[in-house]
Amino acid sequence: MTQFPFGNSVMAQAIRDFDWSQTNLGSPNHWPESLRTLVGLLVESEFPKALMWGADLITFHNDAFLKILGEKPGALGRPFSEVWSEAWDSIGPIAVRAFEGEATYIEDFPLQINRSGVPEEAYFTFCYSPVRDYSGAVVGIMDTVVETTRTVLAKKNDAVLKRELAHRVKNIIAVTSAVVNSTLRTSLSLEDARSSVSRRIEALGRAQGLMEGGLNGITVTGVIRDTLTPIAEDWSRISLTGPDLVLAPQQNMALSLALYELGTNALKYGALSSEKGTVGLSWSASQNGGFSFEWVERGGPEVSPPKRLGFGSRLTGRIVPAYFNGEGKVDYQASGVRFSLNGRCM
Incomplete structure (x- = not known):
């Protein structure tokens, strides 16, 4: 049988090498055609994407998503809720809505995550979209995501700098006025x-x-x-x-x-x-x-x-x-x- 999925990407090879018998999905040869199609599209994409499949939310993702994961243990084949357990209180309800057929798009969403052994606050713009089979039933969730932490922090720092600048200007004007007025009153x-x-x-x-x-x-x-x-x-x-x-x-x-x-x-x-x-x-x-x-x-x-x-x-x-x-x-x-x-x- 032709190798699946196609391509030479890191995650395409990882999916081919993974022992899927340890999951309820079994061999890729027996996967539903809708899952095989989605996985094939996923690994070919250059945009960070992850697929949560089935009631267990089994995780698939592409190479671009590796940067989102950081130093987390391998996410492939594991429940998405387990991969992101530290943030599941925040994103779990969004996933539930997606599994009920409601897509969600959020910009600059703050999450407390741990992907390097140290807790951190990170920001993401993402969309959780319901994935349906040929009968129309929701069988998974597609996560399309981009991290915006640097942009959000830059905006926050810019706001702080603007407030500080305004404060400094007011101080300079006030002190300069005091210098001039007081000096004029006391000069000979x-x-x-x-x-x-x-x-x-x-x-x-x-x-x-x-x-x-x-x-x-x-x-x-x-x-x-x-x-x-x-x-x-x-x-x-x-x-x-x-x-x-x-x-x-x-x-x-x-x-x-x-x-x-x-x-x-x-x-x-x-x-x-x-x-x-x-x-x-x-x-x-x-x-x-x-x-x-x-x-x-x-x-x-x-x-x-x-x-x-x-x-x-x-x-x-x-x-x-x-x-x-x-x-x-x-x-x-x-x-x-x-x-x-x-x-x-x-």
């Missing part, structure tokens, strides 16, 4: 205002640049070095002590603004304005999400509290701490400025 002259606004907006630009690498933020050390590099000529006078901690992007921006304000003041009036002055930065995080940060200046000119509080004071005392749901405080000790921030990591 138009030239002083122009210079201060320019410097602070440049600082905002650098802070925003810290977030271009992704939504997961960068380490505190990275924020410090990127922000203070334009200010600090001698890093031997600046000590950093703290864990390799990653903050949320919005907190990176807030911390960077505070660092720039503290750093420029230290360079003009504080520890970095003298040859022997030093700045110590330290931070820590607790297991429950707490975050602490300190900036301590030593060895600079004697410090006294400012006669009036400007934007810098509001930035370190109110704006930045708000991003950490915490409190910020600047102490103008005679030995040097000390800034402390206590809050929470996002």
Whole structure:
């Protein structure tokens, strides 16, 4: 008898080699002509397809369906409900409807599956179609399917990025407005205002640049070095002590603004304005999400509290701490400025 099914595909050969006597189908020589026809069409198709035959939903599939199965044990000749047991609560009712004569088409259907030893959520667009014999009775189900996991996740990530972008733009506008308004109110002259606004907006630009690498933020050390590099000529006078901690992007921006304000003041009036002055930065995080940060200046000119509080004071005392749901405080000790921030990591 001519070999069945025709073709040199992996699954055509697997069907020929399979011991069908262990199933209720028996030898392929005695299969119904409708089953033989469907199997022949199945293995010739380049589109992922699976056939569930009979009340036991015995599985046939083509080469393209192998990618859907992943590392699952061989599905050929096994009940489809057994092959996809972990997802049967979701797809079983759809199969029942198909066996009752009702076709179903679903796009981007989420399923919790296990095809590599690890549970995963995957998405599929598929159609379960009733298969009828020559008398019109439903004898099986044809599953035509394509996996859409990458597309769905890409759309979700795109939506997250759009929301994040909108949020960032709002933050930038709000902070820029605060910088300009506060600086104008506290500046002594138009030239002083122009210079201060320019410097602070440049600082905002650098802070925003810290977030271009992704939504997961960068380490505190990275924020410090990127922000203070334009200010600090001698890093031997600046000590950093703290864990390799990653903050949320919005907190990176807030911390960077505070660092720039503290750093420029230290360079003009504080520890970095003298040859022997030093700045110590330290931070820590607790297991429950707490975050602490300190900036301590030593060895600079004697410090006294400012006669009036400007934007810098509001930035370190109110704006930045708000991003950490915490409190910020600047102490103008005679030995040097000390800034402390206590809050929470996002």
